[in-house]
Amino acid sequence: MKKYNILAxxxxxxAPLCFMACSESDDTVEEFPDWKNRNETYFDNIYEKAKSVExxxxxxxxxYTLEDTIPVSSTDNIVVEVLEEGTGSGCPIFxxxxxxxxxxxxxxxxxxxxxxxxxxxxxxxFNPQTAMPSQLYVGSLIDGFATALQYxxxxxRWRVYIPYQMGYGTTATTSIPAYSTLIFDISLVAYxxxxxxxxxWYAKRGMWITK
Numbered sequence: 001m002k003k004y005n006i007l008a009x010x011x012x013x014x015a016p017l018c019f020m021a022c023s024e025s026d027d028t029v030e031e032f033p034d035w036k037n038r039n040e041t042y043f044d045n046i047y048e049k050a051k052s053v054e055x056x057x058x059x060x061x062x063x064y065t066l067e068d069t070i071p072v073s074s075t076d077n078i079v080v081e082v083l084e085e086g087t088g089s090g091c092p093i094f095x096x097x098x099x100x101x102x103x104x105x106x107x108x109x110x111x112x113x114x115x116x117x118x119x120x121x122x123x124x125x126f127n128p129q130t131a132m133p134s135q136l137y138v139g140s141l142i143d144g145f146a147t148a149l150q151y152x153x154x155x156x157r158w159r160v161y162i163p164y165q166m167g168y169g170t171t172a173t174t175s176i177p178a179y180s181t182l183i184f185d186i187s188l189v190a191y192x193x194x195x196x197x198x199x200x201w202y203a204k205r206g207m208w209i210t211k
Contacts, residue, residue, distance in 0.1 A: 031110045036179040042107055043163045043181045047074045050081075057082050063166055064094070064147045075163040078144045083185070086155020088211055092138055092191040098149055099133040099189040099208065101126065106180050115183060118175040126185065133189045142167050145184060152188040154211055160184045 050058040059080040062068070066076060092098050101122055105115035121134040138146050144162030152158060162182040164170070172178040190208040 029110055032177050033110070035177055039107060039164060039179050039181040043079075043161060044074065046079050046161050047077070050079045059151075061147055061151055063143050064150055065143060075165040078147050078163075078166060079161040080148065080151075081159040081161075082156070083159055084155070084157035084187075086153040086157075086188065088154025088156075088188075088209075090209065091151055091153060092149050092188070094139050094146065094150065097135060097137050097192040099135055099191070100149070101128070101131045101133050101187040101189065102184055104182055104184045106176065106182070116175075126187070128187065131187075133187075142182075144182065145186075148184070148186060149188065152186070154188055154190065154209070157185070157187040160186055 047060065050060050059082065060077050061080060062072060063076050063078075066072060103117060103120040103122065103126070105117045106112070108115050122131040138149050141149070142162070144160065144166035147166070148158060148160045160183070162184065164179045164181060167180060167182045168176050168178070170178050176182075190210040192208050
């Protein structure tokens with residue numbers, strides 16, 4: 001009886017060591033390590049970079065939902081890198097619909113060195129001659145995307161950096177982790193001034209502003 005008791009005791013003592021060995025050999029790799037801190041640091045750095053550039057190639061734009069008189073922090077803004085300047089005279093407003101080419105991605109992660117692409121209206125390299133723009137309603141978009149559109153002119157192509165506070169916040173979606181800084185490449189093709197998204201098959205000619 002004592003022999004079996006000693007054997008059982010030895011097995012209990014060895015069990016944690018076996019568990020540790022299995023854990024150490026586990027090949028599971030975290031896709032988004034230290035994600036909140038990495039995203040906050042990244043946006044802070046890109047914000048400071050934009051502040052230091054004075055040639056107009058970078059912009060800092062306040063959240064359109066905030067009054068100009070209200071003190072704000074860096075994360076109440078989007079940061080814009082101007083890739084191409086358009087020649088259009090006007091900008092969409094909150095109640096407009098737009099035609100845009102866009103691609104949205106996250107910061108680089110374990111499996112995606114260029115950042116995971118979570119949404120896009122085109123595939124491969126951007127080609128304005130072949131890309132088919134998507135129709136979006138400005139007022140239905142996240143604050144960061146909607147803010148950018150209301151400052152864009154026809155033909156503008158921007159890279160927009162959106163802090164998670166103006167994106168999807170602290171809640172994860174199916175394809176976007178919580179606390180994610182979003183990076184969008186956006187090209188504004190046209191906008192519709194009436195404030196109600198028209199059916200593209202029945203819209204009259206001239207309803208879309210394209211210059």
